Structures are given as structure tokens and as C-alpha cells.
Amino acid sequence: MDWAAWFGTDEYDVAREVLLRGFAALAIVALASALAQFPALLGEHGLEPVPRFVARTSWRRAPSVFRWRYTDRLFRGYAWVGVALAGSVVVGLAQAGPWWVVTVVFLLLWVLYLSIVNVGQTFYSFGWESLLCEALFLLAFLGSTRVAVPVVILGLSRWLLFRLEFGAGLIKLRGDRAWRDLTAMYYHQETQPLPGPLSWWAHHLPSWWHRLEVVGNHVAQLGAPVLLAAPQPVASVGAGVMVLTQLWLVLTGNFSWLNWAAIVLALGVVSDGVWARVLPWVPDDDAVAVGSRPPDVVPVAFAVVVGLAAVLLLVKSRRPLLNLFSRHQLMNASFDRYRLVNAYGAFGSVTKDRFEVVVEGTRELGEVREPRWAAYEFRGKPGDVRRRPPQVAPYHLRLDWLMWFLALRGYRDPWSGSWFDVFLLRLLEADRPTLALLRRDPFHGERPVAVRAVLYRYRYTSREERRRTGAFWTREELTVLEPPLTLAEARRSAV
Structure with missing residues (x-):
């Protein structure tokens, strides 16, 4: 032979x-x-x-x-x-x-x-x-x-x-x-x-x-x-x-x-x-x-x-x-x-509701009774309800993926809590490498006074809602996951 x-x-x-x-x-x-x-x-x-x-x-x-x-x-x-x-x-x-x-x-x-x-x-x-x-x-x-x-x-x-x-x-x-x-x-x-x-x-x-x-x-x-x-x-x-x-x-x-x-x-x-x-x-x-x-x-x-x-x-x-x-x-x-x-394997369980963590910042904390909050926009994950979801694969947006797990598992889950604390700290510091991971910084590189994290339930709009509003998503606020957090507080939390 x-x-x-x-x-x-x-x-x-x-x-x-x-x-x-x-x-x-x-x-x-x-x-x-x-x-x-x-x-x-x-x-x-x-x-x-x-x-x-x-x-x-x-x-x-x-x-x-x-x-x-x-x-x-x-x-x-x-x-x-x-x-x-x-x-x-x-x-x-x-x-x-x-x-x-x-x-x-x-x-x-x-x-x-x-x-x-x-x-x-x-x-x-x-x-x-x-x-x-x-x-x-x-x-x-x-x-x-x-x-x-x-x-x-x-x-x-x-x-x-x-x-x-x-x-x-x-x-x-x-x-x-x-x-x-x-x-x-x-x-x-x-x-x-x-x-x-x-x-x-x-x-x-x-x-x-x-x-x-x-x-x-x-x-x-x-x-x-x-x-x-x-x-x-x-x-x-x-x-x-x-x-x-x-x-x-x-x-x-x-x-x-x-x-x-x-x-x-x-x-x-x-x-x-x-x-x-x-x-x-x-x-x-x-x-x-x-x-x-x-x-x-x-x-x-x-x-x-x-x-x-x-x-x-x-x-x-x-x-x-x-x-x-x-x-x-x-x-x-x-x-x-x-x-x-x-x-290997994927999606052994199917999530029936979509939850999203929206991170917001303000420069008015303590100055007014109702401060205005502005959202940080991520490159891939849903945020602005009118934004069409983008095509990013085969490129991998790691922060965006972990934000999905964060909403799914809960903020204080040991798998996700520590890095998210540091992430909020970096936003308060206006850390340039961290901000470069995002699609939009509402403060254009300036430090916010405080940040917070809000949990929403998202769902796709119906065809009629899409025609009427132009939005891809509709959302409902559920709770504030992280109350307003200042730089000094974030430094203590991230230690």
C-alpha cells in the first residue's frame, strides 16, 4: 500500500x-x-x-x-x-x-x-x-x-x-x-x-x-x-x-x-x-x-x-x-x-423580553431640582429608539455584548458588576480611550457631574408604529439600576 x-x-x-x-x-x-x-x-x-x-x-x-x-x-x-x-x-x-x-x-x-x-x-x-x-x-x-x-x-x-x-x-x-x-x-x-x-x-x-x-x-x-x-x-x-x-x-x-x-x-x-x-x-x-x-x-x-x-x-x-x-x-x-x-453551543434558552441598560450623565446635579439627563450611545446595542440597528459582524463589539448580559443577568451579578463599576468611573473621568468605545458622548469629552444607569424594557415597533413614528423600538422605563453617582462615590465603588 x-x-x-x-x-x-x-x-x-x-x-x-x-x-x-x-x-x-x-x-x-x-x-x-x-x-x-x-x-x-x-x-x-x-x-x-x-x-x-x-x-x-x-x-x-x-x-x-x-x-x-x-x-x-x-x-x-x-x-x-x-x-x-x-x-x-x-x-x-x-x-x-x-x-x-x-x-x-x-x-x-x-x-x-x-x-x-x-x-x-x-x-x-x-x-x-x-x-x-x-x-x-x-x-x-x-x-x-x-x-x-x-x-x-x-x-x-x-x-x-x-x-x-x-x-x-x-x-x-x-x-x-x-x-x-x-x-x-x-x-x-x-x-x-x-x-x-x-x-x-x-x-x-x-x-x-x-x-x-x-x-x-x-x-x-x-x-x-x-x-x-x-x-x-x-x-x-x-x-x-x-x-x-x-x-x-x-x-x-x-x-x-x-x-x-x-x-x-x-x-x-x-x-x-x-x-x-x-x-x-x-x-x-x-x-x-x-x-x-x-x-x-x-x-x-x-x-x-x-x-x-x-x-x-x-x-x-x-x-x-x-x-x-x-x-x-x-x-x-x-x-x-x-x-x-x-x-460549543448557542442559545440553549431564548429570552422572551428585551431589557436594556441605558447609561446617562448630567452636568446639573445639585444645580436644579430636576436635572437633565443625556444618554451615552453605544456603537451597536439599542439605545436611541429611532436608530436602525447597525451591521457590525464579523467585527466584535465587546462592550456592547456585555451590556446585553448586564441587562439580562442583573447589575450586581458577580460576572458583570466589577467591570461596570469601573466603566461608570471612566465616564465620570471622561477617559478618552473609554469614550472612544462609544458612538456618542453627549458631553463631547467634558466630565459630567454624575452618571446613572436606567433599566428599560424594549420591544420592536409594529408596522403601524414604524410608519407613524419612524422608530424601530418602543421602550418602557422599569427602574433606576444605579442612582446618580458622582466621581468621588465612583472611586470608592470601583476600589
Whole structure:
């Protein structure tokens, strides 16, 4: 038996490029988000400072290059190096070299992003962070265009896609009854963390369509993943179903790069032959696709490295596999500190009411009996009822997402209370990096005398209300979460 032919394949050259370039592009998005937001949220003067976190935790809990030294300047330097490395893959430079160039580039990206996530605390507690870490490590072993595509790495990429989709499907069936009685989408478009420009219209589609959406979700997340183990073109059909459902989520919401990561993984299932049938300009000829490379080129060193990586990932897959079929399935969980093989899932429960925390400030406290309060506007989350929800994904607005959880879980929940106290302090200080995270500062860089937080219930306007008022939302004030807070009081609270 020809071991090289067994080890590698020449049927997935397009898939390899899709996987490598796709996740390199997502790494650039993630690093761009970090460059713009990390120092204000987690930097030396951030809401959850990295130096403070590192001082009270161990390497064993959260390995990171920033444990040796952290400064905002050093962080930006590392992030820009990551952008350059990922960019070399997007333009195809890394793939043109020896097989080990791709391995080195992706492992460096994995180390860098893992280092960011492991000190990111609350602001990096989302499933797509672990997903990106896992994918960067796995794809490091796909090799360059000079070698055949390793079959085992393609299989592990399908295993990742299976866990991502099937885990999300199971968590829904085991969770909220609304997924079982097909009513979940009656509420989702209105109550999701960051609605998009089309979410209002999607919410007002007929009830039968919303029930069909839930059925389609179950088919895509519980049925289509099973097809990934089938021969071509059946596996590509299953991947196509997942791509279509993920595109609908892209159009109607803002879930960072989660949907795009699923799309890239699904497109990585499609063989060159299927690509050639679907897109006639894609050649079904490896000599054309990869130049003069013989289809069975597998350097011994490459085979050894890939084999060791595959064994490691297969061993690490035991707990995620057991978790899929556990009655107490964990959602978005990492089973090791290096985030190599993780558990995924989303929206195991559906929120039926939308609550929003509106942060306001005033410069008149004590000067008048009824001070005028002006709202700080966030970039993505609902605030001004007349503002159309923006499209921000695959970019991730971390502060906006945590504001959704803040309203959902309660201000004094331990998960959110500490960073929000510091956030209010930074507003009172008119801290420029913090204000740069917002869409609108009503005081134009000047310090307010006091700030407060008010809890509202939001709902979409009806079609008639929208025609009459031009608003996308209507809201009802429920309570004042944080009474008027002055700078001196905030400094005491944030200690």
C-alpha cells in the first residue's frame, strides 16, 4: 500500500485554500478588534486590567505571553505582528513556501491569540474565541501547496464543524421548550444580543415562517452534520445546508465571526470535483491548481508532525465527545488551558423580553431640582429608539455584548458588576480611550457631574408604529439600576 497516497489527497486543494485564507482573514478581524478595544477594556488603565489579573492568577490557569510582561504598547506590537502573519496567508505568500512555513505562521497566530484570550477575562468569554484558537492550531498542519493535503487534518476540521453545529443543536433541544414547540424564532430577532439592519423586518415575518426557521435550524444543526461522514458529493450537500442557514444568521444578526467561521469550515468540506461542477471556472485538475507538484508529495518530517498533532487532538477529543451526549451538556466550554478541542453551543434558552441598560450623565446635579439627563450611545446595542440597528459582524463589539448580559443577568451579578463599576468611573473621568468605545458622548469629552444607569424594557415597533413614528423600538422605563453617582462615590465603588 502506498502510504503517501493514504496520508495525503489531491482532491481538496481548493478546500485547503478556503480554510487557510478564511481563518487568516478572521484572525485579522479578531486582531483589529483587539487593537481598537483591548487597551481600553483590559489594558493598564482598563476596566479589567491585565496586570492585576496576572498578579492574582497562575500560568497553569491561563498561559499567556503577557504573563512575562504587559504594556499597552507591547500588546499593540504583538497584535500588529499577528496581522502581518495572517495577511501573508490571505495573499497566499505563506502557502507558496515549504510546508513548515504555514505551520509556523499558524502556530504563532495560535500562541498570540491564545495569549490574548487567556487574559481577556469577561470580555473574552465567548465561544468564538475558543473556536478561533482551536482552528488556528488545527489548520497549522494543513501544509502548503507544495505538499498533498493531509486527510487526517481534513477529518479533524469536519470534527470541529460537527461539534460546532451538532453541539448547538443538542443544547437547544435539551434547553428551552421554545425550540421544541417551534416558537423560539417568535422572540429571537427581537431579543438577540445585537440585532442587525434586517432584524426588525425578519421579526415581522409571518408566524409560519418563524416555525419553519426553527425546523430548518434543527435540520441544519442535527441532520446536516451527520452527512459530513458521507462520501462526496453527499458531504458537500450537508455542508451546503449549513452554509445557507449560516448566511441567514449573518443577514439577520451580529454574532461576531461565529457564523463566518462555520461557513469557512463548511466550505472546507467541499471537494475540488464538486467545486468544478458548481463553479465551472474552477479547474478539476491538480496540475493546474497547484502547479507542478506531484499529487503524492509527503515529506517524512511533515507526516511525522501531522501524525503527532492528530494523535494529540484525538486524545483531547474524548471529553468534548462525551460532553455532546451528556445530560448535563456544557455550552462553550474549554477542557484544557490551551483550547485545543472545545465544546460549543448557542442559545440553549431564548429570552422572551428585551431589557436594556441605558447609561446617562448630567452636568446639573445639585444645580436644579430636576436635572437633565443625556444618554451615552453605544456603537451597536439599542439605545436611541429611532436608530436602525447597525451591521457590525464579523467585527466584535465587546462592550456592547456585555451590556446585553448586564441587562439580562442583573447589575450586581458577580460576572458583570466589577467591570461596570469601573466603566461608570471612566465616564465620570471622561477617559478618552473609554469614550472612544462609544458612538456618542453627549458631553463631547467634558466630565459630567454624575452618571446613572436606567433599566428599560424594549420591544420592536409594529408596522403601524414604524410608519407613524419612524422608530424601530418602543421602550418602557422599569427602574433606576444605579442612582446618580458622582466621581468621588465612583472611586470608592470601583476600589
